[in-house]
Amino acid sequence: MKISTNWLKEYVSLEGVTPLQLADALTTAGLEIEGVDPVAKGTNLVIGEVLTCVPHPDSDHLNVCSVEYGEGPTQIVCGAPNCKTGIKVIVAKVGAELPDITIKAAKVRGQESNGMLCSLRELGVNEKYLTEAQVNGIEILPEDAVVGNTEVLKYLGYDDVVLDASQTPNRADCMAMWSVAYEVGAVLRREVKLPNCENTSNTGSKTTLKINSTSEKCPHFLGKVIGNVTVKESPKWMIDYLHAAGIRAINNIVDISNYVMLETGQPLHFYDLAKMPHREITVVDDVELKLTALDGIEYDVQKGDLVITTGGEPTGIAGIMGGDDSKIDETTKGIIIETAHFNHVSIRNTSKRLGLSTEAASRYTKGLEPLAQNKAMDRAVQLLIELADATNLEETVEFGSSNYKPVQVTETLEHCNKLLGTNFELTEVVEVLKALNFNPTVNGTAITCTIPSYRTDILIPEDIDEEVIRLIGYNRLETTLPTMEATAGQLSHRQLLRRTTKATMTGVGLREVITYTLVKSQFVDEAVLPFGEHIHLASPMSEDRKYVRNNLMQSLLECVSYNQARSATNVNLFEISNVYEKDIVQERVGIILSESLQKSKLHKIEIKSDFYTLKGLLTVWLDKLGFNSNRITIKENTLDTKHFHPYRSATIYLQNELIGIFGEVHPSLVKEWDIKPCVYAEIIFDCLVQNKTQKVKFAPLDRYPSVSRDIALVVEQNVSAQSILEIIQKVGKKLIKSTEVFDIYQGDHVEKGYKSVALSIIYQANDHTLKDEEVNEVHQEILKTLESNLNAKLRG
Incomplete structure (x- = not known):
C-alpha cells in the first residue's frame, strides 16, 4: 500500500512529524514501512521566465537562454526542443541537488551556463505519469506561475512523500486510506476527520435497474444509475494522489472509482449506461466463456469464476477487471455504479489462474470490511456530484445485505496485565482504546469495546491486549527472567x-x-x-x-x-x-x-x-x-x-x-x-x-548345553511354515530355545500338492542339563501334535 503523506494530511494533522518519524512510529506499532520515497526531489529550485532563447552558435540543437528568476537575467544553455522565449520554467540554480546530478556553473561549447532548466523527469517524477512531451522536454508552467517562487515542488504538487507499507495478513483494513488515517491518529493520538458523506447515495428517483446474484459467493450487491455526468480531466489534487498511490489518472469518472477504492478499500466499477441497454446486472459463477477485459486481453472464464452479466452477456470478471464493452470513455453521458462483496477465496483463485493481479483483486483477496460497499457508494456519489456534475440520480438498488452486527469484546485490566507481563493503569489502557475508536465502556476493571467495522481482526480479549501493548509501546515491557520449574530432561x-x-x-x-x-x-x-x-x-x-x-x-x-x-x-x-x-x-x-x-x-x-x-x-x-x-x-x-x-x-x-x-x-x-x-x-x-513395549529384563548367560534336532516334514502345499512354528512353540515352550526354518522344497520325491519343510529345533533348560529321554519325550509330542493338527509326516 502506497500512502501519500499529503493525502493523509486531509484526514489527520501531521504537524511537527516528519515522514521518517511517521514511518518509525507506524513500524513500531506494527504497520511495517518498507520505504519512504519523495515524489520528486530538488533543492535550490525557483520559477523563472525565459526572456530570450537563441540558437547556440556552435550547436545544431542547443539554445542559449536569458532567464529571469528575481536575481537579474541569468544565462543558461538548454537543449530541450520545446524551449522558447516567454515561457515560465523550473530553474535549478547553481548548487542545486537533483536526484541524479548536482548543478554547477560551466561552459557549454564556449557559452556560459549558470543553472539548468528542468523537466519533471529530472526532478524524479515517475515517467509513467508523464506525457511524451514532458519526458522529452522541459516543463512549461502556466502563465500565472509567479517568477521567483522558490517553493517549486509545493507549487507543482510534488512536495509529497510516499510511505510504502507492507500489510500483515491480519490488517486488511490498512488497504484503505481512511483506515490508515485512523491508525495514524491512534499512533499519534490525534483527531481523525473523514469526509462527511454518510447516506449521500440515499437519494434519487424511482429506478428500473435490477440487481441479482445466483451465486452464494456474492451475498451483497449495490447498484445505482446516474443519468448525467460530464467526462473531463480530474482536478490536479486527485491526479497527484492517484499517482502517489501508483495508479495512472485517466478521466474524472474512472479516477473517482479508483480514488474511492483507495479511500475506502472497496473496489467499485462504473459502467457506461448507454452500453448497458438491459439495465440489469446479475452475478453468476456457472458459465464458461471468453471475455475481453479492459486491458484488451481475452481471458478464458471457467465454471466457478464469478462473472458480471447483463442481459445474459458477460460484462466483467467480478472483483478483478471489467469488460471492454462497457468501459467509460469521452462519449459517456451516464453511468451505473456497482459495489459488491465477493468471496475472497474465489477471487484469489480466479486472479491466480488468469495471471491477472489488479488493485481490486488484491483488496478482495485480503478481505473487505462488512460496511465497505455502503461507504464506497456514498463517497462515489458525493464525488460524482462535486467533480462530474452528476444529475438525474436514481435510487440505489440493493441485493442481499451486509448482515453487519457490531462486535463487542470485553477485557479486564487484570487479565491484560497478566498476559502482557505489565502493570498498566486503567486510564492509559482506556486512552489507547479511545484512540483506536473502540468506544470503551468501563465497569470496575472490565472494559467493553465496541469494535468499528473496519477492524475485522479484533475478535477476542487477547486482540485487545495486543492493541494496547503495540500502541503504548513494547519498551514498557520490563526485562525479567522467565519463571519455569526445574524438570529432568528426558525424551517422551x-x-x-x-x-x-x-x-x-x-x-x-x-x-x-x-x-x-x-x-x-x-x-x-x-x-x-x-x-x-x-x-x-x-x-x-x-x-x-x-x-x-x-x-x-x-x-x-x-x-x-x-x-x-x-x-x-x-x-x-x-x-x-x-x-x-x-x-x-x-x-x-x-x-x-x-x-x-x-x-x-x-x-x-x-x-x-x-x-x-x-x-x-x-x-x-x-x-x-x-x-x-x-x-x-x-x-x-x-x-x-x-x-x-x-x-x-x-x-x-x-x-x-x-x-x-x-x-x-x-x-x-x-x-x-x-x-x-x-x-x-x-x-x-x-x-x-x-502399545506398551516390553520392559528389558536381565537374563544370565546360558550355563547349560543345548540340544539340536533337525526334522523335515511333508505337509500340504497350503500349510504355512508359521503354523508349524506356532505348534512347536506351543507344545515345547518350556524347553524350546528357538526354531528356524532352513529349507522348503517341492519337486522330485515329494508328492504333488505337498511340500517339504525342514526345521532346526534347539532345546535347552535354564536350570539343568537336558537328558535324551527328556528331549525325546517333548520331541515326540511335537511330532504327534503336528501330525494330528496339520497331517504333517516326517519325510522318509
Missing part, C-alpha cells in the same frame, strides 16, 4: 521410539529422507493403507501441490526414481512423517530398498534387497523398539495387491492390530515409475506408540 515415549527407529535404520545402511507433504492427486488416489477423506487445498501453489498426502509410498517411489535416473545405485531410504486425511493425522514410517542393502566386492558379501531382507529388517527394528517376535504376526497379503506383488508381500500385525504392509512393489508400479524392482514397507508408527 514417541521421541524415544522415533530416535531408536532412526538409529536402527541408519545402522543397517538406510538413508533418511524428508519429502514434500503437498502432492498431486495421483499420490493420494493411489494410497497405501488409506484411512479417510482427502484434504484439498483451497489455494494450491500448483497442480502438483494440490493435496495433503495420505501415505508415503508414492513420495519414496519418486525419490528412488529421481536417484536411479541419475545413475545412483543401491537406493535404500526411510522416512518418518505425518500423513493426513480430514480431521485425522497419522504418523507413519516408510522404508524402501532397491538392488542391494549391503555389498562388498572385496569380501564377496552381498545382501539383496528382497522380501526376506525387508522382513528381517522389520523384525529386528520392532524387537529393538520392545515388540518381540511373540507379539508380531506376519500374514499373507490379501489387503493390497494393487501396489504390492500378490505372492511376495505380507501384512504385519502387532497382536491382533494391523500395523503395516510390506513386500515387493507391484511390477506395474515399477514400470510406471521406470525403476528397478524394489521392496517397500509402510508401518503405522502411531500404533507402535500407543
Whole structure:
C-alpha cells in the first residue's frame, strides 16, 4: 500500500512529524514501512521566465537562454526542443541537488551556463505519469506561475512523500486510506476527520435497474444509475494522489472509482449506461466463456469464476477487471455504479489462474470490511456530484445485505496485565482504546469495546491486549527472567521410539529422507493403507501441490526414481512423517530398498534387497523398539495387491492390530515409475506408540548345553511354515530355545500338492542339563501334535 503523506494530511494533522518519524512510529506499532520515497526531489529550485532563447552558435540543437528568476537575467544553455522565449520554467540554480546530478556553473561549447532548466523527469517524477512531451522536454508552467517562487515542488504538487507499507495478513483494513488515517491518529493520538458523506447515495428517483446474484459467493450487491455526468480531466489534487498511490489518472469518472477504492478499500466499477441497454446486472459463477477485459486481453472464464452479466452477456470478471464493452470513455453521458462483496477465496483463485493481479483483486483477496460497499457508494456519489456534475440520480438498488452486527469484546485490566507481563493503569489502557475508536465502556476493571467495522481482526480479549501493548509501546515491557520449574530432561515415549527407529535404520545402511507433504492427486488416489477423506487445498501453489498426502509410498517411489535416473545405485531410504486425511493425522514410517542393502566386492558379501531382507529388517527394528517376535504376526497379503506383488508381500500385525504392509512393489508400479524392482514397507508408527513395549529384563548367560534336532516334514502345499512354528512353540515352550526354518522344497520325491519343510529345533533348560529321554519325550509330542493338527509326516 502506497500512502501519500499529503493525502493523509486531509484526514489527520501531521504537524511537527516528519515522514521518517511517521514511518518509525507506524513500524513500531506494527504497520511495517518498507520505504519512504519523495515524489520528486530538488533543492535550490525557483520559477523563472525565459526572456530570450537563441540558437547556440556552435550547436545544431542547443539554445542559449536569458532567464529571469528575481536575481537579474541569468544565462543558461538548454537543449530541450520545446524551449522558447516567454515561457515560465523550473530553474535549478547553481548548487542545486537533483536526484541524479548536482548543478554547477560551466561552459557549454564556449557559452556560459549558470543553472539548468528542468523537466519533471529530472526532478524524479515517475515517467509513467508523464506525457511524451514532458519526458522529452522541459516543463512549461502556466502563465500565472509567479517568477521567483522558490517553493517549486509545493507549487507543482510534488512536495509529497510516499510511505510504502507492507500489510500483515491480519490488517486488511490498512488497504484503505481512511483506515490508515485512523491508525495514524491512534499512533499519534490525534483527531481523525473523514469526509462527511454518510447516506449521500440515499437519494434519487424511482429506478428500473435490477440487481441479482445466483451465486452464494456474492451475498451483497449495490447498484445505482446516474443519468448525467460530464467526462473531463480530474482536478490536479486527485491526479497527484492517484499517482502517489501508483495508479495512472485517466478521466474524472474512472479516477473517482479508483480514488474511492483507495479511500475506502472497496473496489467499485462504473459502467457506461448507454452500453448497458438491459439495465440489469446479475452475478453468476456457472458459465464458461471468453471475455475481453479492459486491458484488451481475452481471458478464458471457467465454471466457478464469478462473472458480471447483463442481459445474459458477460460484462466483467467480478472483483478483478471489467469488460471492454462497457468501459467509460469521452462519449459517456451516464453511468451505473456497482459495489459488491465477493468471496475472497474465489477471487484469489480466479486472479491466480488468469495471471491477472489488479488493485481490486488484491483488496478482495485480503478481505473487505462488512460496511465497505455502503461507504464506497456514498463517497462515489458525493464525488460524482462535486467533480462530474452528476444529475438525474436514481435510487440505489440493493441485493442481499451486509448482515453487519457490531462486535463487542470485553477485557479486564487484570487479565491484560497478566498476559502482557505489565502493570498498566486503567486510564492509559482506556486512552489507547479511545484512540483506536473502540468506544470503551468501563465497569470496575472490565472494559467493553465496541469494535468499528473496519477492524475485522479484533475478535477476542487477547486482540485487545495486543492493541494496547503495540500502541503504548513494547519498551514498557520490563526485562525479567522467565519463571519455569526445574524438570529432568528426558525424551517422551514417541521421541524415544522415533530416535531408536532412526538409529536402527541408519545402522543397517538406510538413508533418511524428508519429502514434500503437498502432492498431486495421483499420490493420494493411489494410497497405501488409506484411512479417510482427502484434504484439498483451497489455494494450491500448483497442480502438483494440490493435496495433503495420505501415505508415503508414492513420495519414496519418486525419490528412488529421481536417484536411479541419475545413475545412483543401491537406493535404500526411510522416512518418518505425518500423513493426513480430514480431521485425522497419522504418523507413519516408510522404508524402501532397491538392488542391494549391503555389498562388498572385496569380501564377496552381498545382501539383496528382497522380501526376506525387508522382513528381517522389520523384525529386528520392532524387537529393538520392545515388540518381540511373540507379539508380531506376519500374514499373507490379501489387503493390497494393487501396489504390492500378490505372492511376495505380507501384512504385519502387532497382536491382533494391523500395523503395516510390506513386500515387493507391484511390477506395474515399477514400470510406471521406470525403476528397478524394489521392496517397500509402510508401518503405522502411531500404533507402535500407543502399545506398551516390553520392559528389558536381565537374563544370565546360558550355563547349560543345548540340544539340536533337525526334522523335515511333508505337509500340504497350503500349510504355512508359521503354523508349524506356532505348534512347536506351543507344545515345547518350556524347553524350546528357538526354531528356524532352513529349507522348503517341492519337486522330485515329494508328492504333488505337498511340500517339504525342514526345521532346526534347539532345546535347552535354564536350570539343568537336558537328558535324551527328556528331549525325546517333548520331541515326540511335537511330532504327534503336528501330525494330528496339520497331517504333517516326517519325510522318509
